[in-house]
Amino acid sequence: MLLERVDNPGKLRFDVPYQMAMILTKINRFVKEGKIAIVARRCDEKAIAELVKRDLLDGSRLELIGLACSAEQVEACRCTDPCPSRVDIGQPSEPVKDDQNFAGMLDMSLEDRLDFWINQFRKCNKCFGCTLNCPVCFCDECLLEEKTFAPDKGIPPGLTFHLIRTVHLADKCVECGECERSCPVDIPLLSLRKMVNRDMKKMFNYVSGDPERMSPLLTTLEGDPMEDDPNVC
Amino acid sequence: MTRIGVFICHCGHNIASAIDIEKVVEYAKGLPGVAYAGHNLYSCSQEGLGSIKKSIEDNDLDRVVVAACTPRTHEPLFRRACEQAGINKYLFEFVNIREHCSWIHAKEPEAATEKAKKLVAMGVAKAALLEPQEEGESEVVPRTVVIGAGISGLAATASLLEQGIETHLVERGDRVGGLLKDISMVGPEGICSRDLIEALVDDIENSPKAHLHLNSRVKELKGFIGNFDVIITKGDEDLTVKAGAIIVATGAQELQPKGEYGFGEHPAVITQLELERRLGRSGLAAKKIVIVNCTGSRQPGREYCSRICCNASLKNAIRILEANPEAKITILHRDIMSCGTTAEALYREASEKGVRFVRYGLEQKPGISTHGKSIKLKVFDEALDESIDLDADLIVLATPLVSPDDSEETSKLLKVPRDKYGFFLEAHVKLRPVEFATDGVFVCGSARWPVSARESIWQGQAAAAKASIPISEGKVRIEAITAEVDSEKCAACGNCVLACPYEAIEIVDDEGRRAAKVSEAQCKGCGTCVAACHNDAIQQKGFSSRQLGAMIDALARASTEGTQ
Amino acid sequence: MDKNRVVVIGGGIAGIQASLDLADRGYEVHVVEKSPSIGGHMAQLDKTFPTNDCSLCILSPKMISCADHDNVVLHTYSELDSVDGAYPDFKVRIREKARFINTDRCTACGDCIAKCPVKVPSEFEEGLSKRKAIYLPFPQAVPRKVTIDKDHCRMLTKEKCGVCKKICQAGAIDYEQEDRIVELSASAVVVANGFDLMDATSMPQFGLGICKDVITSIQFERILSASGPTNGHLQRPSDATEPRNLGFVQCVGSRDAKTHNYCSSVCCMYATKESILAREHAPDVDIAIFYMDMRATGKGFQEFVSRAKETYGVRYIRSRPAKIQPANGDSGVLMSYETRGLDGESKTEEFDMMVLCPALLPSGDNARLAEMLGVELDDDGFFRTPDLIHPVDTTGRGILVCGFASGPIDIPDSVSQASAVAARAAELIEGGELR
């Protein structure tokens, strides 16, 4: 809902389960001038930072109203970073210490892990819910709808589909969990994202959503590689 | 359906000794889209090329795959043959079955044959999707802009004019000559610098194609090689000049060594450039002169050697002695860097004339104490391994050249990089010393690195040569293998803009639709942007994701279905 | 109208760059190179200072573009017979020496090389390995055409053998071939004939030719090169083992009143580079560089030296070695040198291997060439360039010089000089707007 004047702020609901960044990109198309205030949770804020980095949003035209998520919300999202940089609404809740939902996956043997994921991905009916609801997925048409990388256009779409989405999100996923929430067949996508984000941190000390880290890492010269053994980083 | 012709080369024994050519030919015949497959003893020989051309005509082929040696040496040859037979040369695909197969699997003929089949299958798969490409051209404005009228910029300008090329020379000061204005004699040759400047300025002033802009700056630079728009501003007035090439010759300045050896406090402590000025004016009264080399350089924070100071110290020492043989001159140094023939001869001459050389170390820098007019220096002489005391009535500090205060501004304005000391960074330290990575923008003189007058001049001429090439040709060739954007797919995320090493991509707004746009004249066809794009919206011609994807499919298929 | 023509003498990096710029500028360029391939000394280097770029990786594309350029004609294995006339109309006679190969037919497939029975020391590998009497000087040679060395080929010396002719399926071998003379006129001549390495056996105190483990710096480049005779393994010649320590001697025959007064300009830096590379190949090797003044005047050079000292632990010892002699047996050397200071002492240190950095001399052809061209050489034997405003002009109008032919100079300066030559040639040819 886009309000130009707020007469009775008490009536507003702030627990909309949508990703504000995604909504902003849509608003951006027709609201060309003036400043937009937006109620933003921590994940909204980070997603907005990723879009600002890519010049898809104009940061100077945004005013973020920080919304702290409730303890239940934090729990539901297994969120490790729930508190916005400025809290205007709500009370900050303790983050989940360390989301270990994926720990079991990493403990599996490679063979079992592959089995696990193949069985998960076999459920995929290619509804594109994960991409359509993702706040940092910004293409209008998705390359995954084409044949180039997924040779059988059928359903389920095969492994490549999911791997490509994973790598595309590697330097921008803010762990909002929207993909997993919107998946009708319950593929544990957030766990996959979190595992990769941990790798990004370990390999390049990169954390998505950090406005200080200005460059989308995989395209720029940040985090200079090692000469001797390219596989160590 | 395509009509691909596949030609397998024996290369004498080189391929045929390990690979069963017949089998590969038979296999190729069965590949999708292949209309003809044959073989040649030497595909690259006149006979071989002739037979390929004949096959193209006889079989009405529209694409050609040659499986032979390496494209790095032979691709142009086969492409030319295709062109002669009426096929666009980008509809040719090279498969390397010699360097990458027969030669490295010489003892495994069966495996080598199987591998050759796979490689041919991959090449054919790509060939089926190849598209004709044209090498574009863009016009070049026959005019240059040289920024900076020091000796290097003057030399560049004079050379361009001499070659008949219209040139705008932009100088922010009110006189030309740069650092040489303060130097009376250029060493080691001992040439009067005023004559040097005047000779160049005469040339420039007498040319109808020269435009000298004093007290002016470049305010804005837009465009690309062949077609730059340069806004030159003077006072309140702006002038837009269209130019085909730009030369950056903004020079360097002498470091003012605040606080070092009493500089700024004691009037008898001066820099080398001040010494030059005094020598040019009236000569020196001082009798006991100490020159301290490497003041402010080759030390933490400013590690570099400024290249020209040793030779300047030697030249000035000799000059002082020639005017006043009674003078006592000591050069404190860390290494005398007189490279080459004339400079080394100068070093020898100075020694023979009685200049005393004392080597000091960074760990124990000379100490200074002043009593009224007299100055005492305490130096640890590394050669003697002991401290010595020196009296001086003039101390000359040989300080390095540093980048001008506004070099950061210049760098942003011209979108050219700088090194950590603020000197401009050339495209390649070894092989492209006067070029920037940006085509059509060149660098010369001390803007790049401290250099002598002689070096400044030849670098200016070198930059002039580079600038004259597109202008004399009148056009620049645009690579056929460039990136292109499908603006329908593009999400304008800017990944490609960030990824491009050449700043050849920008996001443009086309009636509300933002999308990336590749400047083909600037694109070098590396494909870095392609891998950065999340939506496959940017493609490298000749290496599209469909083409490479087809090669992967072909390889996967060959392994699951076999190559029989 | 015919294109204006320029003759470039020498196909090293300076000659290649001058040719490319002149050709791009629209002139027809004829490169005269005495060896069978262009590339010059740079092709022999493993890496280049101060970035440690792989030398051939950056040179090879330039060699290929030179050969492929529509405006460049390569005369390799060729020399100048005579130059007559004067600017702007030089008459040049080029002698293309017989390769005994029909180059239109030769595909450099290498069958002949594999079968040739005669082995001779490879010039490219500085004698550290052998080549055949029919050969490509190095794998990336341009043009890719084999050459028969007539002084060693059995067929040409004794009329026995003929194996290459039998094996060549392309029919490219021609034992009857004779030198070919090419005559052309040119508007300008560019001298870019580089340098010769001083023969350091003439200074027996340094032990070259006496101790097996004393080698020259360019031999050391080949040892470091992954495509060289030891495949890049750091080995000393006497017993092919990895040296524990290694010394470099600077200024062998240069900055020396008895031999050559001048400084060769590049040795301090390449010794530093070779030290770093040696340490990278063999992390435990101890390295000492014996020098007089460290000359690190180029971009990034001083930092490079600091890196060698600090990161790679290279010892820089300011001393001029007095004598290098064999240690016990065939391997290793003993080096005597004087330490500095008033109480300097004589020291003797044992090294497993010693690398000499000999003076880089003006090309041995310079006297003949200068006479042929009617230009002056300087006291050291380099081409004289007296006019400061035209630093690449020799004393003869229309005769230009770049690279080491004009005096000691490193690669980037050679390259920028080469471009300057192109500018000067263009100024001369375009007639001059001003004069």
Add this chain to the structure above:
Amino acid sequence: MNDFNPNILAFCCNWCSYAGADLAGVNRLQMPPNVNVVRVMCSASVKPEYVFKAISQGIDGVLVLGCHIGDCHYLTGNHRTAKRIPLAAKILDKVGIDSRRVRLDWVSAAEGEKFQKVVTEFVEEMRSLGPNPMKEVRF
């Protein structure tokens, strides 16, 4: 020793690694015939998508070879490669595919021997890993 013959895809950049592979050939350096080279202009043009596509379709291993850092013909292209390809390998690991099936290395135009070494080692490694399990997977 097992007799499994892995099917391997290698991307080589035109300026260094492809030339290094050529040099290996010129020097007749023998190596196992399992590696099939695709020439690309720069290692930075290798999309992680290609790696995934190859592995998903049962190709046993993917090599990406480029110029050494600092030697890139396109100035800094390979700096991107140095991040993308190791990341792609890590992602494969997350879904249960051995990350050793993807390897990035630098091979210069003068390193024919290194090319041989990289190829030989990689083939050995793939042999020890056995066939890519994706060969057996049907969606």
